[in-house]
Amino acid sequence: MSAVILLLIGLGAMALGYFLYSKFIAQKIYQLDPDFKTPAHEFEDGIDYVPTNRFVLWGHHFTSVAGAAPIVGPAIAVIWGWAPAFLWVVFGTIFFAGVHDFGAIWASVRNKAKSVGALTGDVVGKRARSIFMIVIFLVLLMVNAVFAVVIAGLMMNFPSAVVPVWGAIFVALIIGQMIYRRVLSLPMVSVLGVIALYALIGIGPMVPIQMPAEVAGMSGNAIWILILFGYAAIASLLPVWMLLQPRDYINGLQLFIGLLILYGALVLLNPTLVAPAFNSNVPAGTPSMIPLLFVTIACGAISGFHGLVSSGTTSKQLNKETDARFVGYFGAVGEGMLALAAILAATAGFATFGDWQTMYSAFGQGGVNAFVEGGAFIIHNGLGLPEATAATLLTVMAALFAGTTMDTGLRLQRYIFQEWGDIYNQQWMKKPSLATALAVGTCLLLAFGAGGANGSGGLIIWPLFGTTNQLLAGLTLLVITVMLVRLRRPMWYTLAPLCFLLVMTILALLIQLRTFWNQGNMFLLVLDIVVLMAAILVAMECAAALKRSRAEMAAQGD
Amino acid sequence: MRDDSTKAPSSKRDPLRAWLRQARFFTEEVYSARYRGAIARARRDEDDLFMLLVFSEMMGIPNPAAYYTLELQPLLLERFHDWHTRMGMEHSPLDHFRCC
Numbered sequence: 001m002s003a004v005i006l007l008l009i010g011l012g013a014m015a016l017g018y019f020l021y022s023k024f025i026a027q028k029i030y031q032l033d034p035d036f037k038t039p040a041h042e043f044e045d046g047i048d049y050v051p052t053n054r055f056v057l058w059g060h061h062f063t064s065v066a067g068a069a070p071i072v073g074p075a076i077a078v079i080w081g082w083a084p085a086f087l088w089v090v091f092g093t094i095f096f097a098g099v100h101d102f103g104a105i106w107a108s109v110r111n112k113a114k115s116v117g118a119l120t121g122d123v124v125g126k127r128a129r130s131i132f133m134i135v136i137f138l139v140l141l142m143v144n145a146v147f148a149v150v151i152a153g154l155m156m157n158f159p160s161a162v163v164p165v166w167g168a169i170f171v172a173l174i175i176g177q178m179i180y181r182r183v184l185s186l187p188m189v190s191v192l193g194v195i196a197l198y199a200l201i202g203i204g205p206m207v208p209i210q211m212p213a214e215v216a217g218m219s220g221n222a223i224w225i226l227i228l229f230g231y232a233a234i235a236s237l238l239p240v241w242m243l244l245q246p247r248d249y250i251n252g253l254q255l256f257i258g259l260l261i262l263y264g265a266l267v268l269l270n271p272t273l274v275a276p277a278f279n280s281n282v283p284a285g286t287p288s289m290i291p292l293l294f295v296t297i298a299c300g301a302i303s304g305f306h307g308l309v310s311s312g313t314t315s316k317q318l319n320k321e322t323d324a325r326f327v328g329y330f331g332a333v334g335e336g337m338l339a340l341a342a343i344l345a346a347t348a349g350f351a352t353f354g355d356w357q358t359m360y361s362a363f364g365q366g367g368v369n370a371f372v373e374g375g376a377f378i379i380h381n382g383l384g385l386p387e388a389t390a391a392t393l394l395t396v397m398a399a400l401f402a403g404t405t406m407d408t409g410l411r412l413q414r415y416i417f418q419e420w421g422d423i424y425n426q427q428w429m430k431k432p433s434l435a436t437a438l439a440v441g442t443c444l445l446l447a448f449g450a451g452g453a454n455g456s457g458g459l460i461i462w463p464l465f466g467t468t469n470q471l472l473a474g475l476t477l478l479v480i481t482v483m484l485v486r487l488r489r490p491m492w493y494t495l496a497p498l499c500f501l502l503v504m505t506i507l508a509l510l511i512q513l514r515t516f517w518n519q520g521n522m523f524l525l526v527l528d529i530v531v532l533m534a535a536i537l538v539a540m541e542c543a544a545a546l547k548r549s550r551a552e553m554a555a556q557g558d
Numbered sequence: 559m560r561d562d563s564t565k566a567p568s569s570k571r572d573p574l575r576a577w578l579r580q581a582r583f584f585t586e587e588v589y590s591a592r593y594r595g596a597i598a599r600a601r602r603d604e605d606d607l608f609m610l611l612v613f614s615e616m617m618g619i620p621n622p623a624a625y626y627t628l629e630l631q632p633l634l635l636e637r638f639h640d641w642h643t644r645m646g647m648e649h650s651p652l653d654h655f656r657c658c
Contacts, residue, residue: 047598
């Protein structure tokens with residue numbers, strides 16, 4: 001099948017979703033009111049609460065939610081063929097992610113821009129809030145560990161990307177200083193920054209840096225993981241304006257340019273999908289597609305992490321309530337498009353079916369490497385860029401995203417430890433350096449505990465990360481559903497995705513439990529049990545909260 | 559350098575200038591909007607420390623620069639109330655220096 005046709009079908013379906021379904025949700029379910037005074041106006045302080053232009057806000061929301069996860073997830077999941085991944089990304093974006101992200105903004109805006117965590121406490125109950133905190137901690141833990149493993153793998157497989165990936169940090173540092181000291185205007189700095197980044201990408205293939213397979217008894221992979229955490233720890237302690245802010249900015253620019261290049265090359269080349277629609281001959285050890293597909297692709301179809309962004313920063317800056325549809329729903333569509341690009345690169349970017357099969361020789365193989373190699377093949381043949389440069393470009397795109405997420409993730413994890421220090425009155429835990437050390441320690445434990453001493457098997461926890469992320473999404477959907485029940489509005493548009501997610505998550509956890517047991521991996525077994533317990537608690541909380549709300553409504557109705 | 563001697567070129571340049579202004583507005587918004595809160599909080603933390611230095615002598619903490627910081631006190635008076643409430647003190651901590 002032609003990749004362009006599939007692309008058009010996907011984009012067309014998402015466009016219909018935005019123009020028809022999100023309009024229906026906005027008018028009939030959330031009933032947005034253009035005259036509602038949003039928290040950005042009500043509490044305007046020029047700091048957190050600032051009414052912001054909706055296009056700017058969308059740009060922010062999108063670059064905050066889009067990371068390496070919508071690339072890694074779909075690129076792993078195409079092992080079952082392109083059709084399941086494609087269908088889940090498209091329908092997930094339309095009926096799950098859009099409604100979830102949009103709903104999280106709406107729920108937060110209607111409740112003084114509180115975060116989903118605080119809303120869970122207010123709307124559902126104290127118990128649910130405690131579960132929420134645990135789930136958030138687990139998500140952050142896994143995201144940091146998994147992304148370190150992903151970047152380390154990229155550094156080992158694509159040595160040409162080492163110089164640009166680390167060089168990008170210096171570019172960001174210089175940009176940060178230039179803006180801070182107002183050396184040049186921002187548009188000029190942006191142009192210079194992008195030129196510098198792409199110059200580095202051009203230089204990369206000329207000066208590849210290959211980490212030796214073994215250094216001081218440790219594998220190259222493990223060394224990279226240690227270096228990455230060392231960097232992330234330092235970066236997360238620096239003031240945000242110094243590194244994180246310019247890095248995020250330049251990443252955002254690079255995301256748009258990278259997506260444009262990839263989509264442009266795809267349209268010009270119009271490659272054929274070499275992978276089968278449904279892979280009947282999956283490698284041994286590949287778990288069952290249902291339910292694992294729905295947790296392997298989290299970001300790109302539905303992801304709880306978006307709810308945190310929606311309710312944390314976006315809702316405080318929403319100018320008009322009606323903007324929530326564009327920012328939230330279209331933000332999810334943007335992420336769906338990124339996931340779609342990843343699916344197409346990982347299935348159409350190979351010369352023959354045999355090449356593709358070699359790449360996907362086992363579950364968890366392929367993944368981001370398939371995205372980079374497939375995407376490079378498409379860019380090389382479509383736009384004529386040298387293949388090594390194209391591969392470096394995509395590697396840098398994925399690695400920079402994962403790196404920024406690690407930086408933010410570690411920072412957030414530090415805050416959680418500091419908060420616990422506050423709650424349990426542990427002075428030492430409140431110190432930034434010690435809290436960061438704790439955060440890094442737990443992540444390293446997971447990165448090495450999951451996959452052995454060489455750290456290369458850390459991707460085993462990817463589906464486990466997906467389940468935790470989906471649980472978070474489930475909790476957000478629960479908050480929205482309870483609010484809808486109390487407003488006497490139809491609840492099925494959020495309750496149906498919620499039930500589907502919970503069932504798939506619990507099934508996936510049970511299947512993984514058996515796998516870890518058979519493998520004798522006690523560490524992951526325990527982690528799986530913790531997540532499973534959280535999932536069951538969330539399910540029970542859902543049933544209880546909905547029963548309670550309906551009873552309240554019935555009593556009021558009489 | 560602005561050259562307003564002829565009208566025609568300036569009218570040609572106007573849309574370009576407007577466009578540049580727009581570009582600058584959007585890039586600056588995109589750059590700062592997400593981190594405005596975090597940076598403002600960091601700045602406030604530094605300001606809080608500065609407040610403590612300026613008012614330290616009044617709370618019995620010896621300050622070698624007291625002679626200079628005394629001059630700053632009237633300037634910081636406006637922020638004094640916010641500061642002591644943020645520091646967890648409901649009323650002014652200074653006996654001879656009431657504010658609320």
